[in-house]
Amino acid sequence: MSFQRQVGFWVTALAVAILALILLRGILLPFVAGLALAYLLDPLAHRFERLGIGRLPATIVILCLFVLFFILGLMLVVPIAANQLAAFVAKLPATVGRLQQLAVEHGAPIIERFGGPDAIRDVESSLGNIMSQAASWFGTFLQSLWSGGQAVVGIFSLLVITPVVAFYLLVDWEHMVKKVDSWLPRRHVVTIRQLAREMDRAIAGFLRGQALVCIILGTFYAVGLSLVGLNFGVLIGLVSGILTFIPYVGSLTGLVLSGGVAIVQFWPDWTMIAATFAIFFFGQFVEGNILSPKLVGDAVGVHPVWLMFALLAFGSLFGFLGLLLAVPIAAAIGVLMRFALRQYMDSPFYDSRRLVLSAEETRELQQGPVLSVTAPTDGRKKAIKPPKSSDPDV
Template identity: 35%
Template sequence: MNEYILRRKQTLLWSGVGLVLLVLLYILSPVLTPFMLGMALAYILVPGVNMLVALRLPRWLAVAIMFFLLVAVILGVLLIVIPLVRKEVGLAFEQLPGWVAQYNINLAPRLNHLFGVSAEIDILKIREVLQDAITGTDSLTTTIIAYAKSSGSAVIFFFVNLLITPVVLVYLLFDWDKFILSIREVIPRRFLNGTLSVFRDIDRLLSSFLRGQILVMLILAAYYSVGLSLAGFESAIPIGVLTGMLVFIPYLGVTFGLLLAILSALLQFDNYYGLISVAIVYGLGQILEGMVLTPKIMGERIGLHPLVIIFALFVFGQIFGFFGVLMALPISAALSVLIRRVYGQYRRSDFYKT
């Protein structure tokens, strides 16, 4: 009986500690975001650092190589995204008067007939708004200044986080083994073997997930680039590469690439050929990803229901912002290991059986 009471008290104690940690995690999420981002990047880059160290390179040089490789990848993506978006948006502004005229001629009268309301769009008003956005007016300038004053601290905090993240990353890459050892030393000895077993399962799951995700991204980048090129899109390669690289953000990545492809189709083609081509390329791409690549390459290792993934995107996005959206899937996968372990213990417990 005494042992039962002791275990019950320990369970209540650790449950309380876990609840307090969750509350602190939520409260301190803006502060913890750069540290968690640095830790996530360090987890991805540490195998490369260890491989270079095994090749007799000094650790500082291995860390420098992996860090600058990461910076090169990020800059490469930005060099694809920013010019592409600027080009498509600029062309869209040029084509906007023609689109509005076609709408007012073909669609607005039908809407007026069906609903009895005036649905015409005033192109002059749109031009005034665009002119305000481009050249600026007193009211617009006042609004921007007021917004900058109200959100200045948020902007400063964003750039501080941007500067802290690489510092955290470099320190973790240098001292990763010490960091892991310090965590191991904190674990109570009676729980050490079980905890390490859970960590090993999480590490295997995340490692296989990352390897599979990178391979899927490369295959889809090549597929979308080739598919859009065969359809005659001028921006096929940038849009295709961007769509493939953003696949690691569930649903959001392919949606952004699809919107860019639709915008490019509207700008380049005068008929429905472009939209039909986008529908075919992206429809087959989703079939390829969902029915071939993900099951064959990544398998059922994660085993998360689509509704769970969507819920995780909203939850982690709310807590950690854009970084939370990026890390929602791997963090949910890691948590699923813990949940399966706890559920297994529950099914084997006397509380469940009796």
């Protein structure tokens, strides 16, 4: 198969996959969630196998424990978070108004000094417009996630079908990997396997490691803010922990939310406000120096900006399904782009001297046998023709 036909084949396969994803996005959520769950739990199944437990019993034990802890977590956390979310939405206008009032009261001299006597009204109007636009965007984003995921598939199918799909995939994981490996083109099997290992290392390092980081930080923030006595502490802590999946976004979001609520609630008690900020500073320190280096590592290869773009793009296009697919696809594209860059760096398109040397070698081969030596001065190859048989020295 020629290079053009290979490119055409893979472009067609990619187009068919994207079209299928668009057409079937309404029913793919429990299956993709089951695939992600099986992928995350596969290393645990390997550990059970090393202990002498078969694949089937290990899968049953792992999924039963996971479902048990998941149900307990829902029963304990969801009612508290739901009540705090309703109260937070109800008090949001009053909280924003109080923050604007404090900002105008304590920043009025500075604002008037640099902006003039009418600057206060302009600042109030600007802050109001920004907050209304932010609230509108956030509501639209949540609505797109809801309509793209839960409203189409339903909570029931997600909770029932996902464990079943994960069970069958986890049992047959090794067989599926070997089967897919047998389909690879034999000519490029070594390169494809190497790329697959790099993708697996990037995806596994981020998903499994960052998931543990999110759970640990979310628990720490929720407990710490609740002990301080902050309103909506559990909700803000959980949101911060979940958003920690995107580097720097979770801690920054939690810092802004908790700081705003703390100022409105505790003002002018700076001790409690400082304690609220200290919780996030300490959590960020632990994440950057202990959790992320130990659990995530340095071989992820997913840039935070690229990750944020992928999550927002796929989330807006495919809802919750897009959020599940964003990180694996972003990591895979990153691996392929680095491979393409290495190929480009080794090609004559990057270094024209390689093309010149190749042309010189081709011309020399056409002229006859040559002896190739390297000059000691510039390292360039120099062609020396062998002496003719009629020369007196031969």
